[in-house]
Amino acid sequence: MVTLTGFPAPLEPISAAWELRMTLSEIVKYLVLAVSISLLLLALGILAWQIIRCCSHTHTRYTQRETVNNDLMFSEEKSSAAENYSGAPSTKTVTANAEAFRLSRYFSLASYPSSASSQSDGETGEKVTSRKVDGSLRFSVFYDQQQTQLVVTVLQAEGLFQDRPTRSLHPFVKIRLMFAESTVNMEEFNCDEREATPPVLWTVLQEWRTRVVKGSCSPLFGDQFTCILQEEEDLLRHISLRMEVRDYDKFSRHTVLGEVRVPLERLHSAYPLELQEALQTPQKDLVGKLLLSLKFLPTSQRLEVGLLKIRTVLTQSHSNEALYARVTVQSNQSKLPYQKTSAVPRCSLTVFNKVLIFSLPEFPVEQCKVLVYVYESHTSKKSSKRLIGQLIVGKERSSEDEHWSLMMRSVRQPVAKWHSLLI
Template sequence: MVHEWQSQVVKNCGRPAFGDKFVCSLRDTEVEKSTLKLEVQCFDKYSRNAVLGEVRVALRDLKASQSLVLCEELQKSTKDVVGEVLVSLKCLPISQRREVGLLKAKTAPPCSTANKNVHARIDVSCRRHKQKPQKSRPRAHAPLIVFNETFLFHMPEPSAWDCTVLVSTCEADSDPRHLIGQATLGNTRASDAADHWHLMRKSVQQPVAKRHPLLI
């Protein structure tokens, strides 16, 4: 992601008009491979914003030297793969805990030349009950980030198998928080994430590591 902006919030309106303007500079080579993504969200200050839809336009298809007005229908929002994260899971039934090991992450290098740090946040929820999130130590933003940290979460039976683990990588010193990508693990997730969860159940007290895509 090269640039990211957020418009003002328009309240209580079925046909909102924003009037925001955003400016960025791109080289010709960047224009050829860049896509403009417009995402409309339903704002909720107490929880995560619900995504209503998106519009994507390849910049190479536009005449950048002219002022354009686009009118497109919102499409179902999709996620983009921006990297991958290597995570280990370990079941500790005697202590009723699950160990989440954050090993490595591969991401695109930062767009600017400024030195930036990255941290990861681990969120665990069991049957809609969220446990206190835990954060990694900051690491330098690089194509390969080595964390090598473990996090313990209390997961009493039998609800432990209905849990979801969310791994979020963010720029540590940006305001507002700049999300790099997220990976979701759990029994009810896509096949790869579910396979990892099943292997953890079979390998009691042994860590099982697997790579998962970082999405945004």
Template sequence: MIFFAVLGLTFREIQLSFSEELEYSILGISVVFFLIALCLLIWQIYRHCTRFPVSQRPADGLLARSGGFQYATQTNDATMEVHYEELSHRLSPGTSYTNLGSSLDLASIADLEEENIQGSLRFSLFYDQLQSRLVVTVLDAQDLAVRDFSHSVDPFVWVRLLWAEREDEEQSSMQCVLEEWQTRLVKKSCSPVFGDQFSCTLAEEEVSKVTVRFEVRDFDKYSRQEILGEARAPLNSLKLSYPLELREELQVPKKDMVGEVLLSLKYMPTSQRLEVGVLKIRTVCHPNKTDRALYGRTSITCNHCKLRHQSTTQKKRWEVTVFNEVLTFVLPDQQIRECTIIVSVYEIQPSKKSSKHLIGHIHIKKGKTSEDEHWKLMMQSLRQPIAKWHSIFI
């Protein structure tokens, strides 16, 4: 200020002289940057507003959505009006987003007690004979159990279509999963309303071989999802020529056998090596899924922490797929004696990228169950491979 006072100048008297062309150029660049920033702002607002799009229009008849497929069937007997939020994802193998149930494994299904299961699930089923499509609608749930530490629950429903080769298959026999879907997540609600609908192509003669399994799960971002209960609907005992609405009490979840794996185990204490041989995998293959391939992923965990993992090569899927591959793990002796071997079987479609789909798990550890008998035989026969068939559950 002293310098300007000495010169007798003011800020208004300080002017920069630019040519008229340069001034218009600077103004044009400023306008372009302003428009770019405005477009980015509008795009972010649009993404935020459409992340959870809400459809409040009623559906006359049945409005079925499966991927990009939509159809409405007019019915004279009943008109279903469902207001629902269109956040239902049709599960395709290898989807890039994180599924709500992706962190759920076989261990979370075990040891659930009857007193921990409460509530009911309402759903509807319909088979469109003209379109040869099965429509499954998850409507709502009531009186779900809450978590002890938070006194709340964030429920969603995982839907599976289980297919057996014969209509009179028992529940303990092998099945395969035709389709999987998950509903939207409803936060902090013991009586959530879903209204999510799913559909798939299904031949009329195969309807009686399908069981629809509904798992009500509690979403937890930082740990395994807890199963609040399940409901099942065998289609061979239902008349689905018109929309059939059911409400079922939730039951203790049961494992479904989806295959078998012939494994060999060998432990060499001197070199502290554990060899897991994936020899054969037997599965039920649906006629429409003959172009698939299989591979096994073996993980070693200790105190719920994953230590090592390896995968077999991919083999074309047959009724019995032969691998004959041995995976070697080098671990300290204490970790080997206390670890858990988890074999996960995946199905892929070679013609599609990112088409990985989990078939089921096997857990082998030091314990007292029939599956854990293999571990005991391995420790009794050191340096010798011991082979045994194990059931794959999901």
């Protein structure tokens, strides 16, 4: 006979095991919850730290920008009060915005500079030293009258000044063979600017560049360049060599350390003449006049830049060349995408008649610069181009270009004005 009195006994270990399992699952659950809460608190702490850091960094940048702007305004007032001061400029290092302000202010004040009164280089991104020029350049020049061939040999640069001990110099020499037009008819420009002495209008016949010597303040070059000149008796009187010693930069922002100018009319020897000249302060040359039109549309916040015509010196070497212009607009510290014109065959008066439209990002416009770069290209070589000159027109915080003022007084109406093209 089977009895069922002992049947419930096996249920007791099962219930104990189930309770133990429930206890372990709750413990794991609470551990996971605690870890999640800890991670959440840690993430909130990191987020708060990043917000505080971002706010303090933004405040610091704003304070530095205001300080730089105040310094620039003070330096401009000081320069206007001491206009005839000829001492060496300051060597204080400022930000890139301050350097751009200084260059734009200089270009806006430049008017008809000759080879003896102009400043710095005109290439994109290149900088000019703001210190006393040191060093000398040794070179050799020879003009073969029988073959009408000019031979220029760059030998050595000595005593170059290194203003930053943390970075070594990488010097090279850029050579331009400049031709000067004897007379410039300013009435062709139909502008209001007049001078007692007509300016000299230059053009670049040839352009060379030596190799880069890395890490040397007295580099040895030994590079030789040749050029065949036209057979004219008084040709050498209008040609000069412009040799600039530059510090190489991999971003093409080469620093001009100094320059040497040699008129070829000094060369009367039948043998190579070796010279050593001290480096002088870099200067700019007038290479043409550009008729520029500006038109501002405040409702649509657009700026229309019209490139009408350009006057340059035309030689026989420029017969198969074309000109085109590239325009860049910088408004309130923001740089707009550049636009360029189509290539036009070069002549003494090259006509573009091209209008480029730029949409300004912010209003009101506190700072705006219109940068025009004119390039020369060969019709047979599509890849080759050479900068022949540039100009800058615009408005700054404490100064305003005359052309810009005329444009703002004639809103929605184009205003045309001749500008000096410099290099």
